Amino acid sequence: MNGTGKAPDLAREIEGCRLCAARFAATASAHTPRPVVWFRPGARLLIVGQAPGARVHQSGRPFTDPSGVRLRDWMGIDADTFYDLDRIAIVPMAFCFPGYDAKGADLPPPKLCAETWRARVLAALGPFETTLLVGGAAIRWHLGERGLTQAVAGWKTHAPRVFPLPHPSWRNTGWLKRNPWFAAEVLPALRARVKEVLDDAL
Numbered sequence: 089m090n091g092t093g094k095a096p097d098l099a100r101e102i103e104g105c106r107l108c109a110a111r112f113a114a115t116a117s118a119h120t121p122r123p124v125v126w127f128r129p130g131a132r133l134l135i136v137g138q139a140p141g142a143r144v145h146q147s148g149r150p151f152t153d154p155s156g157v158r159l160r161d162w163m164g165i166d167a168d169t170f171y172d173l174d175r176i177a178i179v180p181m182a183f184c185f186p187g188y189d190a191k192g193a194d195l196p197p198p199k200l201c202a203e204t205w206r207a208r209v210l211a212a213l214g215p216f217e218t219t220l221l222v223g224g225a226a227i228r229w230h231l232g233e234r235g236l237t238q239a240v241a242g243w244k245t246h247a248p249r250v251f252p253l254p255h256p257s258w259r260n261t262g263w264l265k266r267n268p269w270f271a272a273e274v275l276p277a278l279r280a281r282v283k284e285v286l287d288d289a290l
C-alpha cells in the first residue's frame with residue numbers, strides 16, 4: 089500500500105496496530121493481528137467491508153476469496169479494476185481477521201477498530217462519489233439502520249451516493265434466493281453507477 093498526502097502515514101500506523109493482540113490470541117484461531125490496509129487518497133469509490141476472513145488474513149489483500157469473486161460480479165468489474173487503488177478504496181469495519189469462535193464460526197469485527205481508526209481514515213480520504221456498504225456492520229455504522237433486508241430494500245433512498253448491500257459471502261446465498269428483487273433491481277443500478285464513477289476517474 090502506498091500513496092500521497094496524509095494517508096500513507098496513517099496506513100503505516102494502522103499496519104502497525106496490535107490493539108487486538110490479546111483478544112485474537114484468545115480466539116479459537118489464536119492468531120496475531122495482521123491489518124489489511126487498502127486505500128489511497130483520490131479514490132472515487134469506497135467499499136466498506138466487514139473484516140478480513142481467514143484467506144485474506146493469509147494473502148494480505150482484501151476480498152481474495154469467493155466473496156470477492158461475487159462482489160466483483162455484482163459490481164460488473166474485473167480484478168484489475170477492483171484493485172486499482174487510484175479508483176477504489178476498501179476500508180472494512182475492522183482491518184484484521186477477527187478469528188473463529190469455539191464452534192468455528194466467524195467472530196464479528198471488533199468495535200474497537202472502528203472506534204480507533206474509522207473517523208481518521210474517512211477524514212483523510214474522500215469525498216467519495218459512491219460508497220458500497222457491504223454487510224450489516226457497515227450498514228449499521230454508516231446508516232444507523234439495524235435491519236439489513238430493510239436497508240437494502242430501501243436502496244433508492246440512498247442511491248446513487250450509497251448502496252447498502254448484503255455481504256457477498258456464500259452464507260448469504262439463501263438470502264439472495266429469497267430476495268430475487270436484489271439481482272433484478274439493485275444490481276443493474278449498482279453496475280451502472282460503478283461504471284459511471286470509474287469511467288469518470290480514468
Ligand code: SF4
Pocket residue numbers: 102105106107108109121122123182183184198200201202204
Ligand atoms: S482489528 Fe483494528 S484495532 Fe484491532 S489490531 Fe487490527 S487494526 Fe488494530
